[in-house]
Amino acid sequence: MTRAQELKAHIWPRDENDFYVEPAWVSKRLFEVELFVEEIWDPACGFGTIVQSARDLGHSAFGSDIVNRGIGGVGVMDFFDHKEAPIANIVTNPPFNIAPAFALHALKIARLKVAIIFPTARLNAAHWLHDTPLARVWLITPRPSMPPGRMIAGGQKAQGGKMDYCWLIFEQGYSGPSLGWMRRDL
Secondary structure (H helix, E strand, O other), X not given: OOHHHHHOOOOOOOOOOOXXXXXXXXXXXXXXXXXXXXXXXXXXXXXXXXXHHHHHOOOOEEEEEOOXXXXXXXXXXXXXXXXXXXXXXXXXXXXXXXXXXXXXXXXXXXXEEEEEEEEHHHHHHOHHHOOOOEEEEEEEEOOOOOOEHHHHHOOOOOOOOOOOEEEEEEEOOOOOOEEEEEEOOO
C-alpha cells in the first residue's frame, strides 16, 4: 500500500443529504458540560445518537429527520417546514452544506438554546455568526471521526477522523461568545 492510498483510506464520496454520524461521546460530553432545561429536539437526528445521549443523561428528547433512517419513534419531516410553536432547545449535527441556514432557522424557533456541531475550520469565515446569540464554542477533542451514515449502516467502524469540529452553543438573548475545549475524557 502506498502512502497516497493510506491517506485516501477515509475519504468517502459526499453523502447526498450530508448525513454524517458523530460518535456518541460527542453529544454525551455536551450534555455533561451544558445545562439544558425542558425538552430537546434534534431535527437532523440520523440514527438518533444525540437523542439517545440526551435521554441517557435524564433529558426529555425527541428527533426527526428529512429521511426515514429506520429509527423507531422518529418523525420524518423537513426541518425548514417547522414554523409552529417554539421548542425549548434544539441540539443537532446539521447538514454542513446548509449549516448556517439550519442554525438561523433553529434560532427562530428555539426559546432557550441551540447547539450545533460545526467544522472548526469554517469558523473564521462564518460571518453569519456575527448577529447571533452565540454564547460558547466548545472545541471537540480528540478529533472525532464522522463518516457518512451509509458506512456505519454497512457495518464499518468510524476511525481516523481528519476534520476538527466544535459545538456552537447559542442562548437566546446572549451577547459575546467564549471559547473552551471539550475533551472526550475528563
